Structures are given as structure tokens and as C-alpha cells.
Amino acid sequence: MEKTLSIAGLLRFSVLTTTYYTERFDTPEKTAGYLFSPERMKLRFHLFEHLCLPSLLKQTDQNFTAIVLTAKAMPERYLDRLKALLRPVPNIHCFPVGTGKHYRLIKQGYDRIPDNGVSHRALFRLDDDDAVDRDFIARTRRLATGLMALQTPETPFVIAHNRGFYLHKNDKEPEVFDAVERAPLSVGTTIVSPVDSPVNPYRFNHRNLPQHLNTFTDISQPAFIRTIHGDNKSRPAQIGLTHMMSEAGIDAELQAYFGIGSAQLKSL
Template sequence: MAAKFRNEIVGLMRFSYPSKGGFVKGGVDEAEEAQLARLYDPARLERRFQLFERLTMPSLLVQSDPDFRMVFLIGRSLPDLWRDRLNAAIAPMPDARVVSLASLPHYMAIKRAFAMATPEEATHITGFRLDDDDAIDREHIARMRTTVAALLPVAGVDAPLVTGSNRGFFLERKPEGNALFEVVEKTPIGLGLAMTTRVGVSENIFRRNHRFCGQYYNTYTEANTPAFIRTVHADNDSDPHASGKIERVDWDSAAPLIAQHFPFDAAMLQRL
């Protein structure tokens, strides 16, 4: 690749952002007042923060490659109580920023948030997506950087390149006790999925349904590393399901892998 090539990694998380579209629950015709009441329900936000603070943020803070930016997209209407709690939670991350926007069409808001976080010196952006109730493994950013550097010359520096991982865990939260499932997806899962493009290209990883990325883009997913933990619970917006192999695992057998790849142990996940 050319000597001037500079790829910057930027993650984007929608934190209860009240967009027009972008949600399954509520439907496309949901009134703004009803959407705000649903998203900002104190009990719901408390549940989201419990997962965000105990699962998502720890996984971001222990990345072996800390050279990435993280953008948290919120609505300007988010009450100060929750905005302050979000700012406090992300304070330990040097390259984290909150982008506050009015309610916009979903993809327009995503493009604007990515543009606001793009470093001036970058030639390419690897933008990845992550929800506020999921976790990535400690090598996720490092693996992403290495994979993109290896594949972009082959795929072409002007063509979008999608990279991700398709092995991980589903953590199903139940009143009678949490259950853990090991999954190996056969289509790309959105969790941690990234798209690399030249700076200025309006397309990003939110443009298409993540399951169909292979239909539109050069796509590579790594199948060896347990790379994510996805939580399954009543607040999920979409129907959480595996596209490939899924198998329930007992906590004792999963414990060594969890301890190796994530900043928490199986006992914590069992209690979460």
C-alpha cells in the first residue's frame, strides 16, 4: 500500500439514541413521544447501564491495542442523570467521546457521528459497531488492525472491506439462572463487525443488514477465537438468534476460555 496510507479505527455505539428508523420494536411508525418514553424508561436504562458498566466497558478498556476511538451516539433529549452516568462510565477511556444529536433518520445520524470522529490525518477508516450490552475479546482491535492490513491490498484500497469474527458466546439471562451458549455463526454477526473505506466514503458498517454483508462487500470473518459475548434478554431490540452452530455449554468447561479472552470470569457472567 502507498506510504501515505493511514487507517484509523473508530467504534460507534448507539446509546438509546432516538432515531427515525433503526429499531425493530416500536416499528417505523412509532410516535416520537412513545419512542422517548420507551427508550428513556428509568427501569430500562438501569438495566442497560448494568450491562454496559459491567460487561461492555471492561471489554473496551482492556484492549491490547488501545489505539482506537469510541463514539457514543446519544439523543439531545437524554436526561442529564443518564448523560452524567454515561460520561462517568467512559471517562477512563482516553479516546472516547459522546456525540449528541437531535432525532434524525437512523443512517443519517450514523454517518454524521462517524464523520465527527474521523481524524484529519486518516486516509482510511475502519468503523466498527458495538451495542451497549455486549462485549468483545481483549484482542479484538489488534486482530482487526492486522486483518485489515493483510487483506486491504488484496481486496483493493478503494473497495469497502468488511471484517469481523463469527465465534463467541450468547449469554442468556433468565430469572431461574443464566445460561451460556457457544456459537459459530455462518453469516456475519453485527457485534464488533467493521467496514474499512477511504475517508470521505459515505458507506459504513451500518449501511446494510450485517447478515447480508457477504452479498455486497468483500467480507472476512475469523472463526477460531471466542471473540464476543452477546447478551440475550427481554430488552433486545432484534430477535437474537445464531445463524449457524449453537450449543449450550456448562460454566466449568467454558471458564478457561472466558478467563483467557475476556476481562471477567465465568462466575461473574453466571451472576450478571
Template sequence: MGSRYKNQIIGLMRFSYPSLGGFVTKNESADQIEARLYEDARLERRFHLFENLALPSLLAQSDQDFRMVFLVGQSLPSQWRDRLNDVIAPLKGARVVALASLPHYMAVRRAFNFATPDAATHVTGFRLDDDDALDINHVARMRATVNALLPVAGLDTPLVTGCHRGYFLEFKPEGHALFHVIEKAPGAQGLAMTRPAGSSENIFRRNHRFVTQFYNTYTDANIPAYIRTIHTDNDSDPHASGQIETADWETAAPLIAEHFPFTAAQLQAL
């Protein structure tokens, strides 16, 4: 595509950001949202999953040519802000963006804009929650898919790319359960939108289950591309829109080792 096209891949993670809207819990005041999100025990649990699941999957990407924005509230207590800065230091292209509490979509638009270089003609912005993981070739596969399809879809038209095969990891006192999932619609984990750099659109504009109603969309059904955790702190309602079946740990172990930077035993011990 030559000089007409310079794509910047940017990931966005909302790290306990107290947005006005965007949560399952409704009718909370700004103070109530912050009190819930910044409760010490909750943040300790979030960091545990981030440091052992999400961050290792980013550090292990075979294609490291991407930026990663961590959106936090300006009100995030300093000890947690410092801890976040410390743990993401090894991640090339990582940046913390701290904003006041804003309506959800306004906040993510600003966060993406902070990380977009002037030279970029297009941005491929993907989303990831702090308690989930991507397969190690996710960014590389995303780049190859966009390069192949954007000339067909059109340089001025948003293109959504993602995946709908992966694992749900449910935390249970008696032992974690693993489920193999093939969604009918693309999952939120790693879901991306490629759009012109000056566009106001991004992957958070629509609910991830409905993107095919609004955008040209390609999703991969062959690669186990994500691990989504299910636990008491989920900020959204975790459910599969398609096929879900219990996965045997021993059978799943080789696939997990092949596609992710951890073993089945490590997932069971989280």
C-alpha cells in the same frame, strides 16, 4: 503501505439513541420511542450491562489506539448523560455525540464523521451494542487483518472484517444460560468496515447478516470473539444463523478467562 494509507479505527455505540427507524418495534412516534428508551428502569438495566460487560471489554483491549463514539439523543435526560460521561472517562479516545432524532443511517454517518481526523485516509469503523462484549484482542486482530488484506482488496474498495464465533449469554430467573455459537454469517458484535475516509459507506449501511452480498468480507472462525446477551430489553431479534449449542459453564470458564476481562462466575452473577 507507507504514506498512501493512514487508517483510523473508530467504534460506534448507539446508546439508547432515539433514531427514526432501526428498531424491531415499528410504527412508533418520536415521543413513543423516547418514552420507551428513556424509561428509568430500562436505562438502569442498560447501564448495568454496559458498565459490567461492554465497557470493561473496551478498557481491556490490548490495542488502545482507537476512538469510541457513543451516539446519544440530544433529549437524553441530563442525569443519564452525566453518568455516561463519568463512566467512559477512563476510556482513551471516548467521545459522546448527541444528535436530534434522525433517520438511523443519517445519524450514524454523522457520528462517524465527528470522530474522523482530517489526517486519516481510511476509517475502520466497527459496531458494538451497549449490552455486548468483545474479546480483549479484538482491535489488535482487526488492525492486523485490515493491514494484511486491504492491499489485496484495494484501497478504494470497502472491506468488511469480523468474526462468527462467540457466546450467547441468556438471562433467566433460574440461572443464566451460556451458548457456544458459530454463525453462518458474521455477527454484528465488533463487525467493521474499512473504507476511504471520504466515503459515505459504513458498517451500518447493510444488515450485518447480508454484508457478504455487498462487500469483500473476512471473518474469523477460530477465536471466541464476542459475548452477546439475550434479555427482555433486546432491541433486535437475537438468534443464531448457524450452529448453537448449550455450553457447560465449567468447560467454558478457561476460554472466557483467556479471551475476556471477566470470569465465568462474574457472567453468571450479572
């Protein structure tokens, strides 16, 4: 049987769940108060509109689907704004879901993606405050197609994009620095598997994926921009090499691979 491939991703945009943020809030109502506060919504929309979404719109290969998973409970003004942003984009869809367990809602989002008659899917994850390089889809397709030839048809495997940049927004001067990670990062991590496989990139902690699935890491070029700011759910940590490049080198690679310079990135 010929192996054929489609590429699809899922982005969470302020999803309200009963099993997320429980270390900080003991009821969904308190979680909602935090998630949908005006200050937080201003930050999330700003990073989504100026960093995350443009990185998908700039893809050299537009043959992919993305689901933006969000909450039905989001105040109407924010939900309308999100839908309006995505309405002109034919391959990126807003999918509001009810309040439930986090991973079940994630599965609902991926289940919305049609299989289009292919044998395999490459499913990636991306957060609403991060970005991928503009060749991300094309490179993922090339790597997945080649690596499928090395696997038995039913074997899921991971493609992790471990080289990129961080934007650290703090009270002082924002910092942009380079990194090559030792373990899979969340940004752009992809699982390639048969269409009927239940596994997706949120099934395991991204750092632990090599414990569960064959994992191939790509550092051939910068693939991600990860933002560190006051509203990160996790505590971002760099596990690997950092600060190896000059400022001029960083700016040149940001321009070449993301279409954004250091100064513009710092101003976000």
C-alpha cells in the same frame, strides 16, 4: 501511495430516532417514554458499565477511537451519568444527537471521528450490551492491514468476527453458551475502506453484508459476548454451531480472552 489505517467504532446508547422502534411506537414521544424508562435505563447502564465498556478499556491495543452515540433528549440525570463514565477515557467520546432518521444520526457519529491523515479507516460497530475480546483491536488491525494488500485501494471490505459466546438472561437460570456463526454478527463487525468512503457498518443489515461487500470471517478465537435479555431490539438468533463446548472449556476461554468467568458473566 502507502496505505495507512486508523480504527474507530460507534456504539448506540438509547438514541432517539424517528425511524427506529416504529414497529412498536407510533410517535417519538412514546418511543422516548420507553427508551428512558427507569427500568430500561437501569438495565442498559448495568450492562454497559459491567460488560461493554470494560471490554474496550481492557483492549491490549488502545490506539482506537470510539463514539458513544446517545440522545440529547435523554433525561439529564442519565446523560450526566453517561458523560461521567466516559470523561476519564481519552479515546471514547459521548456524542448526544437530536431526534432524526436513524441512519443519518449514525453517519453524524462516524463523521465526528477525525481521519488523522490516514488513507483508510477500519470502522466497527458494537452495541452497549455486548462485548469484544481484549485483543479485538489488535487483531482487527492485523487482519485489516494484511487484507488491504489483497484489495484494490478503493475497495471496501468487511471483517466479521463469527466466534464467541452468548449470555442468555431469562426467568430461570442464566445460560452461557458458545457459538460459531455462519453469517456476520453485529458485534464488532468492521468495514475497512478509504477515508472518503461513505460506507459504514450500519449501512446494511449485518447478516446481509456478504451480499454487498467482500467479507472475510475470522473464527481464530472467541471475539464476542452477545447478551440476550428482555430489552433486545431484534430477536437474537444463532445461525450456525452452538453448544459445542463443555462448561469448563467455556469458562477457560472466557477467562483467557475476556478476563471474565462464567459465574461472573451469569451474575450480570
